[in-house]
Amino acid sequence: MSISARITAFLVAQKIVPAEDSDIYEYGFELLLADLFNFSVILLIGGISGHLWPSVLYLLIFVGLRSVCGGYHAKTHLRCHICTIGLFVLFLVLFHIRPLADGGPLLLWGDIIASVPVILFAPIPHANKPLSETVRKRNRRLAILLYFALVCAAALLGQFGRQESIVISLTLWIVSLCMIPAIDVHSFARREKI
Helix, strand or coil: CCHHHHHHHHHHHHHCCCCCHHHHHHHHHHHHHHCCCCCCCHHHHHHHCCCCCHHHCCCHHHHHHHHHHHECCCHHHHHHHHHHHHHHHHHHHHHHHHHHCHHHHHHHHHHHHHHHHHHHHECCCCCCCCHHHHHHHHHHHHHHHHHEEEEEEHHHEEEHHHHHHHHHHHHHHHHHHHHHHHHCCCHHHHHHCC
């Protein structure tokens, strides 16, 4: 029996969760535990590499922006772990490329280019979690507003030579990169006609 099944069975036995909803709760705990695993590994890698603060900032921005932008979702937990942790390793590799640290204009141009999927396609709904029109419009506004607020924060911090500028920009690039494989241009065109 999986951990999520055990937690759900305990909650059902305690009459906290109705038995008929146990599948929903088990799935929810499964997702929660998968996220907890991903975040723990990311923070562990960040701590071991001496970049705990950038790792925390990366997670805050990544999770916050992804929640309103949407993007690629792996079909299995293993693929999700590989993609999520792999993207974080990519972030760390890019973070160590020093020309980025000295190239404020390079970061800004990267942020502008990475804004294209956000502006054109956010939010990208997940097939298992369709968005109502109200939520879609709200997430769209939030995605664009948050993205450009983060670009402004990165530009401002860059003026003071703060490494957070690089962290913000690289995270924006990665969120944008996560959107690209999930873009369904045909459904986007149909949505815009409605």
